[in-house]
Amino acid sequence: MAIFYNNQIFSLHTKHSTYQMKVDRDFLIHTYYGPYVGDMDMSYLIREIDRGFSGNPDGITNKGYSLDTQLLEYPSYGTGDFRNDCLRVRYADGSQVTDLKYVSHAIKEGKYALEGLPAMYQGDEKAETLEIVLRDAYKNLEVVLYYGVFENLDMITRACKIVNKGDEKIHLLRVYSMCLDFNKKDMDFVHFYGRHAMERIMERTPLHHGIQSVGSRRGFSSHQHNPFVILCDNDAGEEHGNCYGASFMYSGNFAAEAEVTQADCTRLTMGIHDAQFDFELQPQESFVAPEVLLNFSQEGMGQLSRNYHKAIRYNVCRGKYKTARRPILINNWEATYFKFNTEKLLDIAREAKKLGIEMLVMDDGWFGKRDDDVSGLGDWFVNEEKLGGKLKDLVDGVNEIGLKFGIWFEPEMISEDSDLYRAHPDWALKIPGRAPTRGRQQLVLDFSREDVRTYIFDRMCEILESSNIEYVKWDANRHLTDVWSALLPAERQGEVFHRFILGLYDFLEKITQRFPNVLFEGCSGGGGRFDAGMMYYHPQIWCSDDTDAVERLEIQYGTSFAYPVSTVGAHVSVCPNHQTGRSVSMKTRGVVAMAGTFGYELDITKLSEEDKQMVKAQVEEFKKYYDLIQNGAYYRLTDDGRKSPIVAWEFVSEDKKEALVNVVVLHTKANPMLHNVYVKGLNPDMWYQDEETGKKFTGAALMNGGYPVPVMGDDYQAVQIHLILCE
Structure with missing residues (x-):
């Protein structure tokens, strides 16, 4: 007991x-x-x-x-x-x-x-x-x-x-x-x-x-x-x-x-x-x-x-994808934003297939009147004119190429310029007679109301059942203001915040049970709802809208204190980065994104042949290290780079027979200092071999003497050290 x-x-x-x-x-x-x-x-x-x-x-x-x-x-x-x-x-x-x-x-x-x-x-x-x-x-x-x-x-x-x-x-x-x-x-x-x-x-x-x-x-x-x-x-x-x-x-x-x-x-x-x-x-x-x-x-x-x-x-995490291997995906958002059609998505899928990527995700813009962020939310009907055909035709086309298909939703939100809002303005959180505060040109649906949830649930189910959709990115791109529900009396308006979350959980429970084979990824403008409660329904959450690999070092460091790598949505994005304008090598972007569920957020058809070969190698590496990364013990080897000149982290298998050490050197210096990274979690009495160099070390040596970090020839360069127990 x-x-x-x-x-x-x-x-x-x-x-x-x-x-x-x-x-x-x-x-x-x-x-x-x-x-x-x-x-x-x-x-x-x-x-x-x-x-x-x-x-x-x-x-x-x-x-x-x-x-x-x-x-x-x-x-x-x-x-x-x-x-x-x-x-x-x-x-x-x-x-x-x-x-x-x-x-x-x-x-x-x-x-x-x-x-x-x-x-x-x-x-x-x-x-x-x-x-x-x-x-x-x-x-x-x-x-x-x-x-x-x-x-x-x-x-x-x-x-x-x-x-x-x-x-x-x-x-x-x-x-x-x-x-x-x-x-x-x-x-x-x-x-x-x-x-x-x-x-x-x-x-x-x-x-x-x-x-x-x-x-x-x-x-x-x-x-x-x-x-x-x-x-x-x-x-x-x-x-x-x-x-x-x-x-x-x-x-x-x-x-x-x-x-x-x-x-x-x-x-x-x-x-x-x-x-x-x-x-x-x-x-x-x-x-x-x-x-x-x-x-x-x-x-x-x-x-x-x-x-x-x-x-x-x-x-905490549940369902099929609690432990099942997650597909390596490519999302079209930073590749196309709202400007895409079926042929463009199929072009991305064809190139992705050649490089070993396993899923294409169609992000915002496929429904209603939705060519920007001003209109269309709530009208969950396929825009066949934009796609140039039915959703099933697109999904079947992607499947025929050999990729799985995923889709983006933002179920809790509504645009004032939408058929749903014109029919049901009282379904939005807003106070009668008072102009509402808007975020991203949208309002929030009153998810404390069962009739609202039922309508959105039915629309989502119709879409998800229309074709072979195997992934849903669930987004929520603003916070709650003007919190007032048309169904509650004045003396009970203080219940709306909590009832909204209870309604959200009710919805998530029903839809994840209805579609047990769909991988649901949470998102709220990235990491705006990154908590253990959401992980009960979403086994992975988009960690941040910031895809800059250098910024992600700090974000993913803080995230690691409470949340496992398996919950961290992390992708390689294009450079110069869309958020910061910074350019980082493809290799470093891959190493950083491998500290998560791994995928791509770029137009893969526009990459150079050199970068495409790097993508292919990264996909193979992630598949090779998947079990070690997702199931291994996680060690922070340095801080997040605010004090340390390097950022390093490590994955160690449960039996201590294998480790993957990841290091990013932040800035090169003239006449540079030399750095060692002190490995953790190994068996001190056993010998380990660096798979790339063939050099052998005892666990005690690596943990106490450290591994010498190579001197890098440019900023933000990365190295991965794969250590295997010597037989």
């Missing part, structure tokens, strides 16, 4: 960690989360002190006992804990105080599921569930805390359900999914910020008194802040130090907040952002909060990342 209860102590054990809490005076007190401590009762760490202006709970005369000074498992508002809370409720009488006390618990085999929400599932792993019931007896409000324990993955999941068991309606003003209290403050806060075309840039700052907060109020998890954070020792690195990760399995508004308190304790909370959140619960109704994936590593951020990679790859 991984979950134990004895003498009011709950102990949750994984292979390398222990999470513990205690029922103390009917309050649920957090006692410990960290390295495995076995059967030790860690409640000796609970201490009492009379701290001025920290009040005492009802019925407790001991001035040293205050909720304001204890480590709490799920703090609520209004009963003397003045720190950040997880639950705020407005009751019918206008009060907002909730006093939660322990009632009962249950330990169950297997992993809990969440109705209407994505969550880690058990799969082939052993998992157990702990449910703890807390109750405010005065208002008859019940909170069910869920804990899922994956012993071998060192993963503990957190979620909760709020149940109104009273006789009057209530309004939830804040429901966070998790609180994690520490009795120390000497830690760093690591988060991943960015913008469109430059997402998930790692930033690390020491904790300070007050609240450090990241989040999104944009309706999506966003390009600006990713719903994944780390708290770690000040001196923690890739291979040493205590690290605590929290990944929010949700694709909408979120908040992650770290607060250092008056007593130098730290509180980490995570959940749905409470901006414009006001959710009504009638008597006997319940609200389920999304899941947080917690992970602890005593071996630094490298091991923390590998723990998340394995959990997401095998226990």
Whole structure:
């Protein structure tokens, strides 16, 4: 067993960690989360002190006992804990105080599921569930805390359900999914910020008194802040130090907040952002909060990342393409934008086939009146005049060439210049009488409405069933503004943000079940919805609209802290790059894109013969290394290039018999410094051979002495070192 209860102590054990809490005076007190401590009762760490202006709970005369000074498992508002809370409720009488006390618990085999929400599932792993019931007896409000324990993955999941068991309606003003209290403050806060075309840039700052907060109020998890954070020792690195990760399995508004308190304790909370959140619960109704994936590593951020990679790859991603080999694709967007027809696409397909590429994806512009980004969204009818025939004719033509066929959709969006908007203007998110804010000349469909989802679902199904379509790129190119639904009364408009995401998940569940053999790739202007929640439905997500290989080094570095390579959509694009104007060698572009699902984003018919031969070689290399890249352990060997003159990363097979080291040298210098890259994860006692040079090294030599990086003759040059165990 991984979950134990004895003498009011709950102990949750994984292979390398222990999470513990205690029922103390009917309050649920957090006692410990960290390295495995076995059967030790860690409640000796609970201490009492009379701290001025920290009040005492009802019925407790001991001035040293205050909720304001204890480590709490799920703090609520209004009963003397003045720190950040997880639950705020407005009751019918206008009060907002909730006093939660322990009632009962249950330990169950297997992993809990969440109705209407994505969550880690058990799969082939052993998992157990702990449910703890807390109750405010005065208002008859019940909170069910869920804990899922994956012993071998060192993963503990957190979620909760709020149940109104009273006789009057209530309004939830804040429901966070998790609180994690520490009795120390000497830690760093690591988060991943960015913008469109430059997402998930790692930033690390020491904790300070007050609240450090990241989040999104944009309706999506966003390009600006990713719903994944780390708290770690000040001196923690890739291979040493205590690290605590929290990944929010949700694709909408979120908040992650770290607060250092008056007593130098730290509180980490995570959940749905409470901006414009006001959710009504009638008597006997319940609200389920999304899941947080917690992970602890005593071996630094490298091991923390590998723990998340394995959990997401095998226990979050689902369906055929969870582990099946993904096709190497070419997308026509940067090749043609809106200007294409069937013959142009077939030309690309013919050339792609010669070079070993396996799928052609037709991007935006194939439907309705859609020759630019001003019109047509919502009119999901094939523009046969533009294509010069039926969609099936194009798909059959691509298949006859020997390629699979994929297609682009943007289901959540609508153009005002569309037949759908003219017929149903109330289907868009906008406030009556107020001019809406537009993004990319489009509005957002109200996916909280079932009638809207049903219509779009039927249109997508008709397209997908019309021909042999094996891939869908699902895009969403703006964030939510003017959030108001025509179907909800005024007092329930605070539910729209969350109901939109619930509707999106409902749609995604239905369409992925309807088309189990289709590979769905998520996208929101690139990485604007790159989160574990979306990975439950989309096993890969377009990492960024920025396809510049040098920029991608920084983007993919930050992405690697939480997300496996198998989820990272990465393509080779044309140079000069369409976003930055930078030119980088075809070889380097290929090496960088191989740290993902791999494909091409260019007009392959216009490449030089030399570049075409390079593409052919890259395709063969990626196929050769596919299992190692997708399934191997991932190691960051340098930083993202902001300090290091080189950027290097590595894939190591599970049996440690093979490794692929990737290095990009950023800038050449006159009279240059010499660099070694220190390989990781090998067997120190075994001999490895560099496949290209034939040179042999012990694992210990490569890890401690390093591999000499060749001196490059130009900026942004790359090298791959394939190491094979000597027989």
